[in-house]
Amino acid sequence: MNDARLDEPRRLDVVVVRHGLTTWNRERRYQGHRDIPLLLPDAEPDLDRLREALADVAFDAVHCSDLTRCRQTLAHVLEGRERAAPRFDARLRELAFGDYEGQTWAALKDDPGYRAWVDSQGRLPTPGGESADDLWARLSAWLEEVMTEAREAGHRRVLAVSHGGAIRELRRRLEAADFWDGVVGQAQGRRFTFTLEEDGWSCSSSSAVPARESATW
Incomplete structure (x- = not known):
């Protein structure tokens, strides 16, 4: 008996990369939802490496x-390529750091509220901002839509340009990575591979982008 599900993709690669370098990255300031542009031309070497890694x-x-820094990163990485029209989505934003946005660790390190937030590994909300659960709620809603569309449209590879905190939270939830080990550098990210099982998609593996060693897609 024919089963329509046999025609569905059984594997989905979701590549999530962080935006390139900004002035606030260099100054080690919390950016959050602030619309900070890339620091050009300083950001270009990392962006070029990412573009080369994704060229094929x-x-x-x-x-x-x-946010602007992600839009600029996307434009650089996919410059001159035929591609699907990008979908700009606020759910892919960085954690909202609230009162901490624009501040540095050096300025905040002696603040008891800040220390409590750090010690909670993001599970507490920042004052006026979000908790890790708040961030995951919007990321998981986005990811569920990506997976649903993959089944309906036959997608096998999806690209997303996002932020360091968002990728760290994805790694914590999908890889069981430690909070402090989930950080990726500017213009770097992860390739999450999902496989379709009886009860839906599950993350079966994850790897660095750009790959630390040669890899086949």
């Missing part, structure tokens, strides 16, 4: 945080 990968769908 055809993406079925492209998603991007709506």
Whole structure:
């Protein structure tokens, strides 16, 4: 008996990369939802490496945080390529750091509230901002839509440009990575591979982007 599910993709690669270098990255300031642009031309070497790593990968769908630094990163990485129209989505934004946005660790390190937030590994909300659970709620809603569309449209490779905190939370939830080990550098990210099982998609593996060693897609 024919089963329509046999025609569905059984594997989905979701590549989530962090935006390139900004002035606030260099100054080690919390950016959060602040719309900080890339620091150009200083950001370009990392962006070039990411573009080279993804040059031969055809993406079925492209998603991007709506903040300027991610839009600029996407434009650089996919410059001159035919691609699906990008979807700019506020759910891919960085954690909202609230009162900490624009501040540095050096300025905050003696604040009891800040120390409590750090010690909680983000589970407490920042004052006026979000908790890790708040961040995951919007990321998981986005990811569920990506997976649903993959089944309906036959997508096999999806690109998303996001932020360091968002990727760290994805790694914590999908890889069981330690909070402090989940950080990726500017213009770096992860390739999350999902496989379709009886009860839906599950993350079966994850790898660095750009790959630390040669890898086949």
